Amino acid sequence: MTTHTIERIPILRLGSFLLVSIQIEMDDRIALQLQEDLTALIEKTGARGVLIDISSLEIVDSFIGRMIGNISAMSQILNANTVIVGIQPSVAITLVELGITFADVRTALTVERGMEILTGVEDSEKVGDE
Numbered sequence: 001m002t003t004h005t006i007e008r009i010p011i012l013r014l015g016s017f018l019l020v021s022i023q024i025e026m027d028d029r030i031a032l033q034l035q036e037d038l039t040a041l042i043e044k045t046g047a048r049g050v051l052i053d054i055s056s057l058e059i060v061d062s063f064i065g066r067m068i069g070n071i072s073a074m075s076q077i078l079n080a081n082t083v084i085v086g087i088q089p090s091v092a093i094t095l096v097e098l099g100i101t102f103a104d105v106r107t108a109l110t111v112e113r114g115m116e117i118l119t120g121v122e123d124s125e126k127v128g129d130e
Contacts, residue, residue: 007024007030007033008030008033008034008037009021009022009023009024009026009030009033009034009037011037011038011041013041013045013047014115016046016047016048016049017047017048017049017050017051017115017118018038018041018042018045018047018049018050018051018080019050019051019053019111020034020038020050020051020052020053021053021056021111022034022052022053022054022056022057023056024056025057025058025059026057026064026067028063028064028067031063031064031067031068032067034067034071035067035070035071035074038050038071038074038075039071039074039075039078042075042078042080043078047080048079048080048081048118049080049081049082049083049118049121050072050075050080050081050082050083051082051083051085051111051114051115051118052068052071052072052082052083052084052085053085053086053111053114054068054084054085054086054087054088054091055085055086055087055088056086057088057091058088058090058091059090059091059094060091060094060095062098062100065094065095065098065100066100068084068102069100069101069102069103069105072084072102072104072105073103073104073105076104076105081106081118081121082105082106083105083106083107083108083114083117083118084102084105084106084107084108084114085107085108085109085110085111085113085114086109086110086111087107106121
């Protein structure tokens, strides 16, 4: 009897934000598992923002590109702003060639800038609630 363990991408909680740092080449199963793990954690923690670091991804195919977009859209539906950071030039070219866009998703070059964006979005929402 063979058991297959699916590698999981760690999701770290930083206050009201979740940080996803993709450090492995994703296949379809890992992408689907990340989608399930992240949406469950957003619901469980009430996270207000998600930062997805894809700086280690050198290659994306159409499925992985769509999954990243889907994960971002699902986060938005669950009321968590999403910032994708670290998009490599080759990945950006591939995403554009595949016609994949990240609607309503902010991007940044670095994790630090991504956190600034999330913090700024959260601060402006607090002002609007007062």
